[in-house]
Amino acid sequence: GAVVSQHPSWVICKSGTSVKIECRSLDFQATTMFWYRQFPKQSLMLMATSNEGSKATYEQGVEKDKFLINHASLTLSTLTVTSAHPEDSSFYICSSDRGLDTDTQYFGPGTRLTVL
Amino acid sequence: SQKIEQNSEALNIQEGKTATLTCNYTNYSPAYLQWYRQDPGRGPVFLLLIRENEKEKRKERLKVTFDTTLKQSLFHITASQPADSATYLCALPPSGYNKLIFGAGTRLAVHP
Numbered sequence: 001g002a003v004v005s006q007h008p009s010w011v012i013c014k015s016g017t018s019v020k021i022e023c024r025s026l027d028f029q030a031t032t033m034f035w036y037r038q039f040p041k042q043s044l045m046l047m048a049t050s051n052e053g054s055k056a057t058y059e060q061g062v063e064k065d066k067f068l069i070n071h072a073s074l075t076l077s078t079l080t081v082t083s084a085h086p087e088d089s090s091f092y093i094c095s096s097d098r099g100l101d102t103d104t105q106y107f108g109p110g111t112r113l114t115v116l
Numbered sequence: 117s118q119k120i121e122q123n124s125e126a127l128n129i130q131e132g133k134t135a136t137l138t139c140n141y142t143n144y145s146p147a148y149l150q151w152y153r154q155d156p157g158r159g160p161v162f163l164l165l166i167r168e169n170e171k172e173k174r175k176e177r178l179k180v181t182f183d184t185t186l187k188q189s190l191f192h193i194t195a196s197q198p199a200d201s202a203t204y205l206c207a208l209p210p211s212g213y214n215k216l217i218f219g220a221g222t223r224l225a226v227h228p
Binding site: 004006032034036041042043044045046049091093095097103104105106107108109110112 | 120148150152157158159160161162165205207214215216217218219220221
């Protein structure tokens with residue numbers, strides 16, 4: 001089956017620093033990737049749609065200058081949380097639909113971000 | 117407003133029984149609905165997809181129904197096992213988009 005990886009699996013940083021999270025498709029080319037955020041005991045909230053070679057599409061209420069998304073290749077999308085604050089502490093998960101099979105999402109294992 | 121509602125209370129059942137989870141939605145007309153399993157600290161894993169023209173879908177011990185009139189999907193796990201303990205999420209695509217919107221999930225605990 002399709003595999004999506006994320007790196008790092010967890011990160012702790014100081015307030016004010018920036019953190020980059022990588023999402024890779026390991027056995028398929030991902031023209032589209034999705035970034036979600038999940039707070040404890042809450043649902044996955046879609047943050048943005050990352051499109052290879054073009055600008056990301058952000059959901060309402062998500063600051064594009066704070067959550068920078070780069071999708072420079074067909075196998076890699078990155079999410080950078082800039083000037084992180086404690087309220088940005090969350091579980092960040094990426095997914096992709098593989099392109100050919102557009103109805104099923106394949107999720108990465110997630111990245112736990114803790115901002116001190 | 118648009119909503120996807122799943123029972124927020126945990127469902128506790130005895131091993132061997134059938135677990136039934138509910139997903140209700142409001143002000144959506146999805147072409148399909150999906151169910152995912154999520155274990156603590158992990159990303160969701162796809163289980164089943166059911167389309168609007170399908171009433172029921174089965175996969176091994178899993179069964180999903182989809183009632184577009186009631187705007188409801190039911191997810192059943194028969195002969196439940198402790199290994200089935202997890203949070204189960206329903207998800208659907210907002211009209212015209214290829215992205216997914218998720219419900220908050222229902223935690224299932226299967227006791228030996």
